[in-house]
Amino acid sequence: MIMLRSLYLCACAGLIIAGCGSSLDIPSIEESRKSISDIKPQIDSLDKIIANQTRSLPGGNDLITLTRSSAVNTLLERITNRSLKDIHIDFLSTRPLWKEDKSVLGIGYTNYVDIDTGMLDIDLKKFTFTDFSGNNINAAIEVEGTGTVKASGKYTGVSATVSPQIHFYLNEQIQFTVAAADSDFIRLNPVPKTVLLKTKITVTLLGWNVPYYQEIPLQIADLVKPVSIPSAVRSEIIFPIPAAQYGDRRLDFVRRYLRFTRSSVRAHDGVLEYRSNIDFERE
């Protein structure tokens, strides 16, 4: 028993020594009252100053995120700069690409050029969000690329094959609407629009120069799919809690799922604003 008490005293001593230097004297009631009466007006004054400086801060939901368009553009830049081969084009047989009926001395013949096959990769040069306003996101998209295809044809009755150069260019303004499901994602939906892919092929077949220029109409909804951007908030979380049993491990961990409600998203003043209320649900 004495041994146990001695051990306990030693433990106390250890704890007490550990407490040295961090001891806290309790002030008297009068000292505390004076301190409170001194500090309270200081806090009130600081709160007033801060309230004036922070009037525009958003509130009203459990979670609000503000993402600047410049941040999204930093991410988009990474996609556009990654490679010069962002968009792949496969040429299928086009018969004819171009033809003209001619007649010499009453004998008719047809000059024509066919595209036989070919493929090329073109560059997504620019994809930038230019403006967040009116709950829409305006974006600029620019695509350009040059390559060759295999073509064949007949000119004045003589057959030949060539590899003409083909050039594509697209530079358009497109628009996205923003939407938030009750989840940790913000969805950007492209607004339907027809954009024009400018196509120029320079074919020279047996001295015959065929000028081919076409603006190919493309539906932006076919080209650009909806994008779901994470709100940077997890939909599940592992919470540490105290370990119920004594042992080496001081913490246990429990999984909770986040339930998002009253989610909304708004694009305005160069900012994408996402709001949601969050509840934690057990497994």
Place this chain on the structure above:
Amino acid sequence: MTQTTTGHQCAMHHRGFFDSRFFILLCIFLAGSVASGCFVLRPFTGANVDIDQLRIARDAKMLQVRRDGAERLSQRLASGDSIANADISFYFSEALLNKAASQVDSTTGWLDSLTSYNIRSIRVTLFNGSAIATIAMAAYSHQYDVDVNLLMDCILAFKIEKGKFFATLEPFNVVPTVKAAGMISSFEGIIQDIVTMKLSTLSDNLPPIQFPVDFNNQFPVQGSTVRVRTGINLDISTSPQTLKYSLALKEVQIFKGKLFVAMNVKKTEVTK
């Protein structure tokens, strides 16, 4: 001081614990401590004081913490660098922090093999410049069968470690809650001192409040195929890609009722 033990149990403990030899040893030790310039001896406020004195001292300390925080925040706001100057800003409501903190309500942990604690509730209040969590808890000495109800005030310190954003609880006030006002008897007080001293290590054991923020994100960019059959036959396709990016913490500020976290995009990567 609130105790759930009966008077008889306490008396048994007191008789065993404070026999004359032990008390002499304790006095010698305390005298030695004082002589060496280390006076008692609690990292926090604790037992053996007038409860009104303790309560008002707690209020004063809380106000000091709030004043210091508000001063720092005011200086930050006056620094000229707008807090909006960040890639992504998060505002977490006080209500959300309380929902997160409440995940540890009614949980039991251990200070050591003989002292357990039960967190009854955590209430987080966000002031301008400071976040204070008040934990209502009970520490229980299994050795002495003493149950001490406490209110512990903690400053929330926000940290990032291993890609996780969380708030650690750093106690600055521990106030035993009492049923009867007045001085606590020295015997009970010393026992409770022991429990309180053990509580000084509690900050190492308290679970942090975890935030559901992801510093490493990714989102897929879907591929597409467009068939063109007008004038020229061609198929245009883009490959699906995944854009990965990580965020770096810029700053954390606490405003009345809300926590502000600013982050910048740190690293981006595209994979197919």
